[in-house]
Amino acid sequence: MTLLSDAVPRIDAGTPSDRVRIRIRIRTRSLVPAGVVAAVLALALVLFLFLAQSASATAPIPGSPLDAYDKGIPYDVGVHKIARLAAMISYALMVATMVLGVVLRMRYFQRYVNRRTVYGAHMTLALSTLTFGALHGLTFCYQPVWDIRLANLLLPFTGGLQRMPVGFGILGTELAIAVGCSVWLQQRIGYRRWLRFHQFAYVAFGLIWLHIFTVHPEPRHTNLVALAVAAGALGCLLAFLIRALPSSSRLRRGTFTNSVDGIQ
Numbered sequence: 001m002t003l004l005s006d007a008v009p010r011i012d013a014g015t016p017s018d019r020v021r022i023r024i025r026i027r028t029r030s031l032v033p034a035g036v037v038a039a040v041l042a043l044a045l046v047l048f049l050f051l052a053q054s055a056s057a058t059a060p061i062p063g064s065p066l067d068a069y070d071k072g073i074p075y076d077v078g079v080h081k082i083a084r085l086a087a088m089i090s091y092a093l094m095v096a097t098m099v100l101g102v103v104l105r106m107r108y109f110q111r112y113v114n115r116r117t118v119y120g121a122h123m124t125l126a127l128s129t130l131t132f133g134a135l136h137g138l139t140f141c142y143q144p145v146w147d148i149r150l151a152n153l154l155l156p157f158t159g160g161l162q163r164m165p166v167g168f169g170i171l172g173t174e175l176a177i178a179v180g181c182s183v184w185l186q187q188r189i190g191y192r193r194w195l196r197f198h199q200f201a202y203v204a205f206g207l208i209w210l211h212i213f214t215v216h217p218e219p220r221h222t223n224l225v226a227l228a229v230a231a232g233a234l235g236c237l238l239a240f241l242i243r244a245l246p247s248s249s250r251l252r253r254g255t256f257t258n259s260v261d262g263i264q
């Protein structure tokens with residue numbers, strides 16, 4: 001009779017090259033949910049662009065000063081500048097948080113920088129990202145043309161102008177908040193379960209990027225803002241690929257073993 005433990009391949013069995021191949025195969029399976037989410041986001045983006053192109057080219061951008069003028073609604077330029085600045089800062093901090101998280105997980109520069117210092121910087125950047133993101137969302141409550149209430153900021157896709165693009169941003173922000181708050185549950189649910197949930201930060205970034213790309217045509221044109229948005233997305237994509245597809249040398253060195261004291 002074959003035991004169940006004999007039927008399941010063990011990572012510590014076989015030659016070092018066999019162990020590397022088994023680990024790569026196991027880690028590749030974890031890419032399937034992320035691939036499905038990426039495909040859904042890409043499909044939603046294509047659908048949005050198709051609908052946007054079918055609309056009239058002369059129509060003002062929803063929520064813009066021209067749109068407010070056509071509707072006879074006052075438009076606060078100061079609130080607009082605050083929202084724009086908060087969005088830019090939040091996006092830059094979010095990219096830095098994602099990249100630094102991969103640096104922390106891959107144990108880069110651990111010979112030169114204390115690991116707890118990198119962990120503290122990662123947490124500080126994440127908290128700052130959520131703070132500026134929340135500020136960006138709250139400013140629209142003071143812009144009458146958007147017709148957004150506090151309840152609409154808590155429940156995505158429920159009201160205001162551009163429900164789908166705005167809903168992507170709200171959903172991504174709430175998911176990022178949940179990922180950040182899960183740190184306090186790490187010891188209760190276990191490190192590996194927490195780490196799997198923590199990886200939903202990539203999904204949150206995808207939703208927020210989809211919000212940025214669809215809510216305003218500026219990132220879809222050739223300008224400095226579009227280049228910055230694209231550079232941030234490429235940086236996070238590269239960090240995700242490094243995290244998801246580790247090299248064989250890092251696997252042999254045991255880079256992905258669990259750490260102590262609750263630091264990933």
